[in-house]
Amino acid sequence: MTAMLDSTGPHLRTLPTGETRRYEFYIRPIIDELVAQGALESKRAGQWRTSRERTIYRAAGGKKLTGDMMDLGYLREAEEAVPVFEALRAERDLTGVTLQLGMPTDFTMAFVTMGAVGGVLRNKKAFTDATVRDIVAIRELAGDDVVIQLEATAELVLMAQTQPLHRLVDRLLGVARGITELAAASPPGTRFGVHLCLGSMNNKARATLRNVRPFVDLANSIVRQWPADRTLTYVHAPFAAGDIPPSANPKFYAPLRDLTLGEGTGFYAGLVHDIPSEAEQLHTLQLIEQALGRPVDGVATACGLGRRPRPIADALMVRANTLATKG
Numbered sequence: 403m404t405a406m407l408d409s410t411g412p413h414l415r416t417l418p419t420g421e422t423r424r425y426e427f428y429i430r431p432i433i434d435e436l437v438a439q440g441a442l443e444s445k446r447a448g449q450w451r452t453s454r455e456r457t458i459y460r461a462a463g464g465k466k467l468t469g470d471m472m473d474l475g476y477l478r479e480a481e482e483a484v485p486v487f488e489a490l491r492a493e494r495d496l497t498g499v500t501l502q503l504g505m506p507t508d509f510t511m512a513f514v515t516m517g518a519v520g521g522v523l524r525n526k527k528a529f530t531d532a533t534v535r536d537i538v539a540i541r542e543l544a545g546d547d548v549v550i551q552l553e554a555t556a557e558l559v560l561m562a563q564t565q566p567l568h569r570l571v572d573r574l575l576g577v578a579r580g581i582t583e584l585a586a587a588s589p590p591g592t593r594f595g596v597h598l599c600l601g602s603m604n605n606k607a608r609a610t611l612r613n614v615r616p617f618v619d620l621a622n623s624i625v626r627q628w629p630a631d632r633t634l635t636y637v638h639a640p641f642a643a644g645d646i647p648p649s650a651n652p653k654f655y656a657p658l659r660d661l662t663l664g665e666g667t668g669f670y671a672g673l674v675h676d677i678p679s680e681a682e683q684l685h686t687l688q689l690i691e692q693a694l695g696r697p698v699d700g701v702a703t704a705c706g707l708g709r710r711p712r713p714i715a716d717a718l719m720v721r722a723n724t725l726a727t728k729g
Contacts, residue, residue, distance in 0.1 A: 403486060407494060409719035413726040415636075415668070415700050416502035416549055416595070417490075419483035423475065428709065429506055429514050432474055433459065441471040442515065458517040461525070469531025476505050476536040477543070484544050500635075503540065504551040504597065504706075508533050509580050513556035522556075530584060537588045549635050550592060554581055554620075555599040555608070558640070561616035562600065562609040568616045569623075578623035586629040596624060597638040599672075602705035607644030614639065615657040625664050636668035640704035641690065642675040648686040655693035668699030674722045675704070676714050687725055701725045 403420055423431055430450060436442045440462050448457040461467035480503055487501040506514070508529035512522040515529075537550055557577045561568040572578055585594050598617055601608035611617065617639050628634050641648045641655075649655075663669055671690050673683065691697055701722055707715040 403483070403490060405716070406719060407490060407496075409716065410723040410726070411494065411496075413723055414496075414499050415670075416500050416551075417487065417496070418502045418504065418551075418706075419479055419487075421479065421504060422482070423479065429511065430456075432506075432511070433457075433515055435475060436472055436515075437462075439471070439473060441467065445517075456514065458521070459515050467525050467528040469528050469535060472528065472532040474505070474511075474529075474532050474536055476503065476533070477539045479503065480536075480540045480543055480548065484547070487547070500546075500593070501544065501548045502551050502595070503548050504553055505533060505536070506553045506555065507557065507581055508584055509577070510554060510556040526580070530587065533584065534587045537592065541589045541592050546591070546593060548593070549595050550588070551595045551597050552581060552584065553597045553599060555601050557581065558598045558617065558620060559600055559609045561620050562611050565612055565616050569619050572620065572623055578620055579627055581624055582627040582629060585632045585634075588632065590631040591633070593633045593635050595636045595638065595670075596621075596634065598640065599638070599705050600640050600643045602644045602709060605645050605710070607646060607705075610643050610646060611654075613654045613657055614641070618657045618661050622660070622662055625662065625667065634664075634667045636670050636699065637663055638670040638672050638702060641671060641673040641686070642704040644705070647675045647677045648673045648683070650682070650686065650689070652689050652693070655689050658690065658693040659695060661694065669694070670700040670702050671698045672702045672704040674701055674718055674725060676710075676718055676721075680721065680724060683721065683725055684728060 403417055406417060442459040443462040444457055445460040446458040448455045450456050508526050509522060511529040512526040516525045540548060560571060564571045581596060621637050673686050703718055707718060
């Protein structure tokens with residue numbers, strides 16, 4: 403948290419917690435804890451070299467998986483981070499900066515943990531219940547000082563892999579509806595951001611986009627179904643994908659003309675990448691804004707900083723600061 407404030411403090415919209423217990427492997431430490439809690443056991447062992455080679459799990463002992471069996475740990479992260487945030491806010495006068503607490507959606511957790519659509523359909527409710535329980539407690543702890551970032555990786559990967567049939571998949575599986583139902587089950591007034599993502603295990607994306615149409619359609623579907631008494635603070639789009647830098651093709655961004663987020667919802671462009679030059683990144687930002695028809699509300703990396711080596715993470719924060727000021 404201090405590193406981000408030192409690098410980009412004046413331009414930060416939200417301050418992530420750093421996810422200190424899961425910074426390296428993201429979801430895997432959560433799964434390892436669920437195994438230790440006796441909720442899960444291995445069904446098919448994997449090496450975790452890529453997302454396709456991951457271990458697949460099932461409910462331990464032949465039981466039916468329920469939310470009561472699982473502690474996902476988000477509340478514990480908030481209990482650690484909120485006092486740090488409050489101290490930094492008092493020390494640095496962080497007017498307008500909100501603590502950001504990221505958590506995978508219930509769909510993404512079920513997909514990564516239990517495998518494919520069948521695993522999701524059978525087990526998603528357990529992850530819904532466990533996630534909502536923590537959101538309720540975090541809301542009681544921090545109120546409006548925290549934005550819950552719902553990280554929808556499996557959802558966007560599924561849409562990217564099924565393009566051009568992705569809108570049909572959204573309707574049949576309720577991809578966007580699942581995200582909005584998670585928000586609707588949370589306390590009124592809870593503030594959310596939706597981080598649409600393509601994954602970055604070992605800095606490799608789980609899928610790539612032909613163009614940004616699947617993102618646009620999924621984001622619009624989310625906004626149409628968003629519950630009125632919950633705040634959708636922002637939507638994030640991944641324009642770089644793992645080891646793949648942002649595209650320089652204007653046609654790639656053209657569908658952004660159809661993005662309709664609504665008043666009060668910011669659009670964050672996840673284009674910050676360590677391979678292109680500053681000039682190339684500024685050109686990419688120009689292409690995005692031309693297609694969008696207005697300036698973006700913020701810039702970010704495609705999939706967070708926590709799983710990159712510290713020197714690269716530092717360089718990416720400097721690049722984000724440059725794009726925010728020169729773009």
